[in-house]
Amino acid sequence: MGSLDDVRAETRALINEQRTLHLATRAPSGDPDASYAPFVRDELGNFYIFVSKLSRHTRNLLAHAHLSILLIEPEADAQQVFARKRLSYRCLAEVVPREDAEWEARIAAFEARFGTIIDMLRSLDDFVLFRLVPQQGSFVKGFGQAYSIDAHSIEHISAGRIKRGDTID
Numbered sequence: 001m002g003s004l005d006d007v008r009a010e011t012r013a014l015i016n017e018q019r020t021l022h023l024a025t026r027a028p029s030g031d032p033d034a035s036y037a038p039f040v041r042d043e044l045g046n047f048y049i050f051v052s053k054l055s056r057h058t059r060n061l062l063a064h065a066h067l068s069i070l071l072i073e074p075e076a077d078a079q080q081v082f083a084r085k086r087l088s089y090r091c092l093a094e095v096v097p098r099e100d101a102e103w104e105a106r107i108a109a110f111e112a113r114f115g116t117i118i119d120m121l122r123s124l125d126d127f128v129l130f131r132l133v134p135q136q137g138s139f140v141k142g143f144g145q146a147y148s149i150d151a152h153s154i155e156h157i158s159a160g161r162i163k164r165g166d167t168i169d
Contacts, residue, residue, distance in 0.1 A: 004154055007147055011139050011154075014071055014087050019113070021047065022070040025060035033060055039132075040109040047091070047132040048106045050121060058128055061093045069132060080142070087149075089137035096129040103129055 020036045027033055035057040037049040047069065051058045061067060073085040096103045106129055111118040121127050139147045139154070148155045 004156070007139065007141065007154060007156075010085070010141060011087055011149070014073065014085055014139075015041065018071045021049075022072070023049075023057050024068040024070070025057045026064045026066070027056065027060050028063045033057060038110075038114055040106060040113055042106070042109075042131075045134060047134070048096070048109070048129060049132065050107070050110055050118070050127055050129050052124070053126040053128060061130060062095075062128070065093045067091055067093055067132070069134075083140070083142045085139075085141050087137065087139045089132075089134040089149075091132040091134050094131045094133065096131050098129075102131075106131075 019038055021039050023033075023035050023037060025033050025035070033056050035055065037051050037057070039047045039049050041047055053059060053062070068088060068090050070086060070088045072087075075081055075084065078084040096106060107118060107122055135150070137149045139149055141147075146157045148157055
């Protein structure tokens with residue numbers, strides 16, 4: 001099964017190997033919507049997405065700030081398609097205003113990661129920068145290998161037993 005330090009390293013690796021994350025948002029009608037967006041991350045573990053108001057997920061987040069995100073191992077890399085490594089979080093979305101110094105810092109991170117396309121996107125008024133603050137999540141690395149995670153801890157879950165660990169990043 002591996003140590004909790006190994007699990008921490010695996011969650012970091014899964015995040016670092018991805019350039020996009022899957023979004024599950026809720027429409028004003030209450031209906032679910034699934035989509036994806038490129039992301040960057042800060043030193044505190046928050047995720048950032050830079051998305052257009054023309055997209056449903058952006059309009060959904062402006063109306064309802066709660067969402068789930070998913071990062072998942074590519075099918076081609078999985079030993080077993082039924083047990084792909086995956087990390088999911090319930091998050092709270094917060095708009096980062098363009099006037100805020102943080103906006104410029106995060107857009108610079110997007111430019112560093114995704115290149116010159118960001119120059120064009122930043123000039124469009126309909127693009128919104130969201131900070132996605134993880135609240136609670138889970139990491140599944142295989143059959144019988146599930147972990148509950150939050151900003152401060154990771155816990156192995158198995159047959160009524162929970163093993164606690166310390167902070168993850």
